[in-house]
Amino acid sequence: MTTEPKRILLIVGGGVAAYKSLELIRELARRDIRSRVVLTKAGAEFITPLAAASLSGDKCYTDLFDLTDEAEMGHIELSRSADLVVVAPATADLMAKAANGIANDLASTALMATDKPVLYAPAMNVRMWENPAAQRNVERLKSDGALFVGPDEGEMACGEYGPGRMAEPVEIADAVEAHFAKNAAGPLTGKRILVTAGPTHESLDPVRYIANRSSGKQGYAIAAALRNLGGDVVLVTGPTNVPPPKGVELVRIETAREMMEASQNALPVDCAVCCAAVADYRPSIESEHKIKKERGGLTSIPVAENPDILKTISQLKNGRPRLVVGFAAETDDVVTHAEVKRKRKGCDWMVANDVSPGEHCAMGGERNTVYLITDEGDEAWPEMPKAEVAQKLASRIAKAISGPTLVKAAE
Ligand code: C5P
Numbered sequence: 284m285t286t287e288p289k290r291i292l293l294i295v296g297g298g299v300a301a302y303k304s305l306e307l308i309r310e311l312a313r314r315d316i317r318s319r320v321v322l323t324k325a326g327a328e329f330i331t332p333l334a335a336a337s338l339s340g341d342k343c344y345t346d347l348f349d350l351t352d353e354a355e356m357g358h359i360e361l362s363r364s365a366d367l368v369v370v371a372p373a374t375a376d377l378m379a380k381a382a383n384g385i386a387n388d389l390a391s392t393a394l395m396a397t398d399k400p401v402l403y404a405p406a407m408n409v410r411m412w413e414n415p416a417a418q419r420n421v422e423r424l425k426s427d428g429a430l431f432v433g434p435d436e437g438e439m440a441c442g443e444y445g446p447g448r449m450a451e452p453v454e455i456a457d458a459v460e461a462h463f464a465k466n467a468a469g470p471l472t473g474k475r476i477l478v479t480a481g482p483t484h485e486s487l488d489p490v491r492y493i494a495n496r497s498s499g500k501q502g503y504a505i506a507a508a509l510r511n512l513g514g515d516v517v518l519v520t521g522p523t524n525v526p527p528p529k530g531v532e533l534v535r536i537e538t539a540r541e542m543m544e545a546s547q548n549a550l551p552v553d554c555a556v557c558c559a560a561v562a563d564y565r566p567s568i569e570s571e572h573k574i575k576k577e578r579g580g581l582t583s584i585p586v587a588e589n590p591d592i593l594k595t596i597s598q599l600k601n602g603r604p605r606l607v608v609g610f611a612a613e614t615d616d617v618v619t620h621a622e623v624k625r626k627r628k629g630c631d632w633m634v635a636n637d638v639s640p641g642e643h644c645a646m647g648g649e650r651n652t653v654y655l656i657t658d659e660g661d662e663a664w665p666e667m668p669k670a671e672v673a674q675k676l677a678s679r680i681a682k683a684i685s686g687p688t689l690v691k692a693a694e
Contacts, residue, residue, distance in 0.1 A: 289463050292365035292397075293318045294390045295335065296374035297325020299440040300406035300449035304371050305330060307452040308338040314460055319365065322346065323377070323390045346389045362393035367462060370394070372406030372449045375417050382420035382427075402430040402462065404455050409445030432458035432529075454526065461510065461530030469513025470681035476514045477552045477604070478506040478531075479559035479592060481521035483539045487584065488570040497560035499523030501610075501651060504673035505556055506531050511674075512681050517549040521559060539565065539589035546592050550599075553684050554606040556676075557593040557630075565589055597629035605684050606631050608676075612638040618654050618661050625656055632657045634676065655679070 291311065295304045308318045320335040324346040332343040344361060362368065370377060370390075380391040381401075394401060403424065411417055412434060425431065433450030450458075480502020484492040499520055506518040507528035516531040519542055527533050534545045539561045546555070564586035574581055593609045609630040611621035614637065621635030633656040652666040655676070664675065 289316045289367070289459075290365045291316060291318050291459060292321065292362065292368045292393065292399075293339075294321045294323070294368065294370045294377070294393065295326040295330065296323050296370065296372050296377045296390070296406075297328060298372040298374050298406045298449070299329060300372040301326050301329035303449060303452050305334055305338055307369075307371060307455055308335070310452045310456040311459065312338075314456060316456070316459060316463075317341070319361075320344065321361070321390050321393060323388065325374070325376075326390075344389060358389055358392050359396045362397035363399060365399060367459060368394065368397050368399050368401045369404070369455070369459060370401065371404035371455055373403040374405075375407050375411050375414075375420075378403060378405065378417070378420045378424060381429075382423040400428065400430060400462065402432060402455075402458060404432050404450050404458075405434045405447070406449035407434075407447050408439065408441050409443050409447040412445075412447035430458070430462065457507075457526075458529050461507075461528065464511045464513065465530045467513060469511070470685050471509060471515075471677075472513035474514050474553040474684060475517070475549075475551070476509050476680075477517050477519065477546055477549045477555040477596075478502055478509065479519045479542060479546060479555075479557045479561070480506065481523040482560050483521045483542055483562045483589075484537045485539065485562045485565035485589075486537075486569045487566045487581075488572065488574045490573050493562060493564075493566065493584075494522075495560045495562065497521070497523075499525055500649070501669045501672065502556075502558035503528055504669045505558055505676060508670070508673035508677035509556075509680065512677055514677075517552070519545040519549065519559070538562075539592070543590045543592050543595070546596065550596075550604075551602045552604050554608070554680055555593075555596050555604045556608045556680070557596070558610050558634075559592070560612065561592060562589055591628070593630055594628045597631075606680060608632045608634060608680070611635040614639045618656065621654065621656050622661070 295301050311318055318339045319341045320339050320343045322345050332345055335343040381394045386392040386395040432455050434446050435448045435450055436446045437448045438444050439448055481499035482495045482497040484494045486492045506516050510516045510530050518531045519534045536542045536545050567585045567587040597607045607630040611624050611633050613620045617635050617637050621633045625633040635654045651669050651672045653664050655662045
């Protein structure tokens, strides 16, 4: 993998969301991605070239054709000096120009002249976004190979509600990172990896279900970290509120049985990481109608055992993944219980964590303290953010399964 920092050309259009582009420059810098900014004339009404230059640590190019700018770096060179062009906010006007090949200012000329992929983060009023002309331009840009992130749905600066709000800087930075990861050769390039994440919901009747407190954060972070190393990741996830990582194949399910089916459909894989908090039991009968209190209601819930995905994959006779990783959430004797579980399920590694309630509870929280249990013994990892646990685990997985690929993704 290249260690050179990636560079983007950030074109900031004239929308109120331009202020978020300043935060985007910082967010990208945190991920070691450098920005060089082009500000349209309208963009410069919302943020100043000085702010953009100060945050990016580079000259900010404005729409005014300036002989000094052209002498320093011509617009053609500017448009090709980056690894990716990001347009944020991408206004209706900028996208209309790009979709129709109009080049009458620095930003639109750079978009015409670039030989690099372009990622648009649209931002406009909901009615403008829904206007057929805007949608036509988006479709045309997509068919020309452009990438898109957002827009999100929500309250807008103009007071209306709906789709059109620019994606948050973190979301745009995730999309940029996912693009680079997808195109970078890493230690997991060519390796297919299954990750299960989140809780499962087991229906009792049309309105009620049994679930658990899993947020999906750790599994999502693992999927992103594996993707960052070049892995071809299938993420089978139960219902969560966290945005899923980009650049992975996402399969949404609700129940344990659906998770089992989706996981089996993802096979064969080189590695399976079963991070999901799968319900061990489901109500044995799912009522077609809402269960009424007046009719005696619920005094007990008869249950049936759910299939064990980790165990099934670990004990496959044919096409067992080279490495199967399970998770063990425990509240006491964490390592001992996890070691027993590793043997019982037949997986290679077990990542064990303490989920006792408290200030530092891993379930739903941002940090995690884990033990990695392998044939070689137990390792206690210090408490760290879930993203770091994910990176550390992903690089261990990469070491363990690098070498010739054993399986091919299903056609
Ligand atoms: O037995 P327990 O639920 O504690 O085991 C946890 C591990 O087993 C996790 O890796 C979890 O994803 C996996 N598991 C599974 N299918 C189940 C239950 C647990 O894959 N039905």
